[in-house]
Amino acid sequence: MDATMSLPKTDISNEKSSPFNAEPEEGLSFSSVTLRKLPHLGDYLPASDLPSRPNPLERNQYFHPTEGFYVSPSDVILRQIVYDLSGKFSDTSHLAYTRAGPRRQIFFDTAMVRAAIVTCGGLCPGLNTVIRELVVGLWELYGVREIYGVIAGYRGFYSSEPVQLTLKMVDGWHKRGGTALETSRGGFDLHKIVDGIQQRGFNQVYIIGGDGTMRGAVKIVEEVRRRKLNISVTGIPKTVDNDVGIIDRSFGFQTAVEMAQQAINAAHVEAESAVNGIGLVKLMGRSTGHIALHATLSSCDVDCCLIPENDFFLEGPGGLFKFLERRLRENGHAVVVVAEGAGQDIIPRTEAQREDRDESGNPTFLDVGGWLKVELKRWWARDHPGELIAVKYIDPTYMIRAVPANATDNLYCTLLAHSAIHGVMAGYTGFVPGPINGSYAYIPLEEVARARNEVNTRNHKWAWVRSVTNQPDFVQT
Numbered sequence: 001m002d003a004t005m006s007l008p009k010t011d012i013s014n015e016k017s018s019p020f021n022a023e024p025e026e027g028l029s030f031s032s033v034t035l036r037k038l039p040h041l042g043d044y045l046p047a048s049d050l051p052s053r054p055n056p057l058e059r060n061q062y063f064h065p066t067e068g069f070y071v072s073p074s075d076v077i078l079r080q081i082v083y084d085l086s087g088k089f090s091d092t093s094h095l096a097y098t099r100a101g102p103r104r105q106i107f108f109d110t111a112m113v114r115a116a117i118v119t120c121g122g123l124c125p126g127l128n129t130v131i132r133e134l135v136v137g138l139w140e141l142y143g144v145r146e147i148y149g150v151i152a153g154y155r156g157f158y159s160s161e162p163v164q165l166t167l168k169m170v171d172g173w174h175k176r177g178g179t180a181l182e183t184s185r186g187g188f189d190l191h192k193i194v195d196g197i198q199q200r201g202f203n204q205v206y207i208i209g210g211d212g213t214m215r216g217a218v219k220i221v222e223e224v225r226r227r228k229l230n231i232s233v234t235g236i237p238k239t240v241d242n243d244v245g246i247i248d249r250s251f252g253f254q255t256a257v258e259m260a261q262q263a264i265n266a267a268h269v270e271a272e273s274a275v276n277g278i279g280l281v282k283l284m285g286r287s288t289g290h291i292a293l294h295a296t297l298s299s300c301d302v303d304c305c306l307i308p309e310n311d312f313f314l315e316g317p318g319g320l321f322k323f324l325e326r327r328l329r330e331n332g333h334a335v336v337v338v339a340e341g342a343g344q345d346i347i348p349r350t351e352a353q354r355e356d357r358d359e360s361g362n363p364t365f366l367d368v369g370g371w372l373k374v375e376l377k378r379w380w381a382r383d384h385p386g387e388l389i390a391v392k393y394i395d396p397t398y399m400i401r402a403v404p405a406n407a408t409d410n411l412y413c414t415l416l417a418h419s420a421i422h423g424v425m426a427g428y429t430g431f432v433p434g435p436i437n438g439s440y441a442y443i444p445l446e447e448v449a450r451a452r453n454e455v456n457t458r459n460h461k462w463a464w465v466r467s468v469t470n471q472p473d474f475v476q477t
């Protein structure tokens, strides 16, 4: 049967009208869509300080913009694309974001642009590609020549001299892991950072980082606005853990999953080749188990996937040991994948360990893999004296994030970088570019900083994990 979805005509909502955001038009069926308003320099700068000009892509020798090339403020991406046609619409189902892409008119004189690029937080495959593509995009698409790399994270804005970046310098960076600009945790001093941005005359700031970085970027945008500066700030979401919300996934995540699979494969080979072999792999994921989950699904060799979103326990009926004992009896070996943030509440720790934080204030974790290995051996020796066991523990955590991005992630990094540039040139600020349901959108930075992407253990994906591993729920009885 061909069902036609009709959206309810009530609840017309456009968060706040502005010349830079779409107005609902009479007769259009998206009248019930709530469009997230994007911050724009024009929100606080007088129009006389913000003259618009034609996009230089118009004159670019390699571009021949056709009808439909430019994105207009009324182009939107819907947050949700799965609907229940029985008519049970929820409020959030019609949330929309401004579509990313080049604008016909821009708000920067590209000869006057001084762009700053910084990387903060942990490493992630693709960081160098994003940096390179920001430089290439600014240089080739918009003719910008004043592009600077801020060294070693937020502290670089006030503690070291930025490095001028050229096309020649960044050549080949997309093939290198890590970040050529260096990164660090901590060092967030809001006033020193914004003073540094002002003193160096930066008017476009590209901040590449994870959830912590985005929270910092929100404060920078607020301070820039408070000082009424003509500076556009964008956040490019980076996290190997894939814990940033709203966007489909973060760059580098697929590469990390691919690398994780290699570790799982090795663990499987080791486990299969031993008597009562247990292959144990620890993967990154502070508070979310996305890497563990995706690597489990794609490897098909995993017996049990432990993630921070799911509690587990070791001893007694329904516990991990009983389950593994069964698997060893049935198959002779087992493979366990554990995300670094899993089981943290059941690992014994001292008061000092409980309080320990990294320079950014993130809690530091105990090694769940090392602890599990010791506990597994202790349990087996106690309950099965004289029987062989081999626990092969692989910790590839830094290996999976220190590699260059794979082809899919490299492509993604390019689109992110270019989307960021187009948005900044259009005068938007305090936004994040990212794919939503496969299409690139601009999302308010503040919203991204608040959103978390956790594994939903009640949805189909987790059910899929269970169908692959046949693992229990680890419920105390």
Ligand SMILES: Nc1ncnc2c1ncn2[C@@H]1O[C@H](COP(=O)(O)OP(=O)(O)O)[C@@H](O)[C@H]1O
Pocket (backbone or CB within 6 Å): 120, 121, 122, 153, 154, 155, 184, 185, 186, 187, 188, 209, 210, 211, 212, 213, 214, 215, 216, 217, 219, 238, 239, 359, 360, 362
């Ligand atoms: N709430 C916050 N406010 C301001 N800055 C923050 C905040 N949280 C983290 N930062 C800063 O952001 C940077 C990166 O944060 P971190 O948590 O280490 O990595 P990530 O951004 O990858 O999550 C650090 O310089 C840190 O000081």
Ligand SMILES: O=P(O)(O)OC[C@H]1O[C@](O)(COP(=O)(O)O)[C@@H](O)[C@@H]1O
Pocket (backbone or CB within 6 Å): 121, 122, 123, 185, 210, 211, 212, 238, 239, 240, 241, 284, 285, 286, 340, 358, 401
């Ligand atoms: O040892 P480091 O470099 O501080 O980082 C370890 C952490 O960094 C991560 O890889 C990524 O975390 P962020 O994205 O928050 O930087 C975590 O999975 C891990 O806990």
Ligand SMILES: [Mg+2]
Pocket (backbone or CB within 6 Å): 121, 210, 211, 212
């Ligand atoms: Mg983080």
